[in-house]
Amino acid sequence: MSDKDRVWPTGLTEAESEELHRNLIQGTQFFGLIAAFAHLLAYIYSPWLG
């Protein structure tokens, strides 16, 4: 068995771990994009930092 097929203590292989992490990063980017747009709208509306 090669090291790539090793099941780690969490029950995941390295490939599964990286797949999960990729999805987590993608979700974070999507959330961040929407949050950035919402903050832009709030900045336009409000005296925020002004």
Next chain:
Amino acid sequence: MIYGKMWCVVRPSLGVPLIIGAVAVGSFAVHLALLTHTDWVPRFLNGGPPAAKAAMVVPAADVAAAQAPKADKL
């Protein structure tokens, strides 16, 4: 991918809710502070005008006083 292998040693059932929960609690705290420490967030939630327009709004009483005939002209 950097840190991609962290889920080999951190249980996703613990780590994912921890990260999402930290973001949720942090952002909730910031927005609660904005709600309680500024006047424009409550005004927005009450349907009020933006701050720039609110500054330009002249109270109706002032408009009526300005338009009323002056006593010395009568």
